[in-house]
Amino acid sequence: MITVTNVSKRFGDFTALDDVSLEVPDGSLTALLGPSGSGKSTLLRIIGGLEFADSGSVVIHGEDVTGVVPQKRGIGFVFQHYAAFKHMTVHDNVGFGLKIRKTPKERIDERVNELLKIVGLGGFAKRYPSQLSGGQRQRMALARALAVEPRVLLLDEPFGALDAKVRAELREWLRRLHEEVHVTTLLVTHDQEEALSIADNIAVMDNAHIEQVGGPRELYDRPANSFVMGFLGPVAQVDDTLVRPHDISLLSRPEGDAREAQVTRVSHLGFEVRVELQLGDGQPVFAQLTRTEAAQLELSAGDIVWLALTGDRDARLVSEDDRLDAVA
């Protein structure tokens, strides 16, 4: 378990972290999710010992490591741009930590080969990083971090520099790897889809604070505030109620407290249909329908429909500030 207590960090005039506390459960794959500049990378680097907090403490597996250098924290760290040792072969990269620990050569070879097999780089031991693709380099970096059997694995936007297809593959691969190795893992990302798809626990950060911590469903279905709601998925606003656009249903006649609205545009986006509407007071809203729903309504621009909120009440929020505008 990693426990961060009341950590603050400033760089000159910029506050990167303001009194942040976080617990990363043992064996979990936790994501630190937030926009760039939210402080998530700084928090990860403070846990890894690459930066030091101005105040507060970091405890890893019961040991206070607040002032401890990275060498002595028992961590594995993976960087966004791989940080491959360019002048060393893949084998020497992965074996670096073991060599520093004066591990016998046979043991290093054995462990390196085992790890290279796990990360799918079996035949690449003698290559140099420049001869690998971005995805391969990052897998090498992961093997390198895992070689020293770290107590926790820290990943700083590990797939951020890769193209979409490779990113999706590696994501899936990391999730399976985590199920096998089960080392406590903390992953920094700005991609909510990435966090939702691989993490079992997500901490959403914004503006030097942690906004909410929870499982993917919990965060999506019960967002603590409009920022979390907006960052994890699309949001529509009806009067002062924030709601997921798929929790809006459109009716062809008035019913209950449904509101009248005029369709301004209908876009067919494959499996979903996005309907843009205008409420009586001129407020624009959009709704997501399935193809079937949309087909039944036979919508086109100019139609008048009635708009009702469905779905879980806890998934809605009352708008409290204007931050949503920036997100939507």
Add this chain to the structure above:
Amino acid sequence: MSTRIALRSVALTYLGVLVVVPLAMIFYRTFEDGFVAFFESVTTPAAISAISLSLTIVAIVVPLNVVFGLVTALALARGNFPGKGLLQAVVDLPFAVSPVIVGVALILFWGNDGWLGGAFPVIFSLPGMVLATVFVTLPFVVREVEPVLREIGTEQEEAASTLGASRWQTFWRITLPAIRVGVGYGVVLTVARSLGEFGALTVVAGGVAGESQTLTLLVHARYIDDHNTFGAYSAATVLMGLALVTLVLMTLLERRREA
């Protein structure tokens, strides 16, 4: 098309008159009496002593420049401290200072009537020549290494530290291999400049044949004092040969850097 030929001809003629023909001339003058005459001329006791003094200076200056140059480059590339701009300017200063002024400065600082009142007897001896050479070659290693340090960034070093490597281990195993081409380039430039330094040495070196006379001082002395034109040409040819080696090394390193 004809403009192009004309431009090419003018450019090549300029280079020919200024560089190529004079160089060819000195080769001709050096070897017109055969290789043996050349060999005898550059193996006289004074010549041998000059060559060995020049090499001694190089052997002392290069490690000094590498060590202090690396420290300075690291501080400039990675540090963030008040007065950094000033330090940058001081590093470039030797490029803008006439070698003769370097000599004057050393005499006025280290010499008998200087700031240190001659507490360290360096002028007119080897330490003075070393100090003069270090002064004029000081920017090379710093200026070659600093941009490389910026370019490689700190990620690899951070990765090494998370893998358990100490600062020292990180420096030897990660940083130094990453900047080795830059260091090599800086060393080659330092060697070339050290061998060729003349102006500062005329001021601080005694120039006594067989004692405090470097190769460059030997060329000068043979031409001016001994009226031994052939001897001066021969010694200059040795220096040219060394310069040529430098140029080849530079080209090779340039290729490695681009690879």
Add this chain to the structure above:
Amino acid sequence: MASLAVPKPPARTRRSLGGGVGPIGLGVATLWLSLIVLLPLAAVLTKSLEGGLGGFWDAISAPSARYALLLTTAISALVALINVVTGTLIAWVLVRDDFRGKSLVNAIIDLPFALPTIVASIVLLSLYGPRSPVGIHLYATKPAVILALAFVTLPFVVRSVQPVLMEVDREAEQAAASLGASGWTTFRRIILPALYPALLGGAGLAFARAIGEFGSVVLIGGGIPRDTEVASQYIAKQIETDRPASAAAVSVALLLISFAVLFAIRWFTKRKDVG
């Protein structure tokens, strides 16, 4: 677990202060630079002002001193100008022309940097000196000084203009040509403006190098006072004849000219970049 009194970790300050070398490394670097470069130069400055500003003025306005300073400045400016023309021409030929042996020519450009200055002097003497095989006798004349300085400053403008010329937008040139501009007009209107900062920078470096040059001039220039003696030769002679204050004063004057030019060029190119 709850640690209330967290000791201020020193690491961050250490990293940022001296980078990878820490405050000790920074101290070492500063001390080294001071001892090798700054303090000796400061000694020159104090020595030059030993007799007050009046003494300084007297030293640099002594007839031979004043002549040497003026001659050096004028010739250096002329050499910088020659380099602007020939350097641009050579860079142009190296970038835009193609012929056999071009890479060799490209390598020759660096020779003056690699050759010791005294060798430059003797190389030029062998062709243009007393025993000139082509009958050109320049020994101890002003053209000899210009020749020597042009030799040692050859690479500056070429090497600063060359990369810029490679980057110049060929499409803009072709567009200008398609609009009816002649080759010369295109060069003057399209290419030259892009080259200005590099030209100025290269010329400034050439000037700074020329103004302090000693080794390449010493043999071929002859060092005749109030004729071919450049400032650095004058300074060396003052030291030989044991007039350190006078040597220091002329040194400071020379440094001031050189710094002023470098500074003006840096200021000018910066302003151009902004504007």
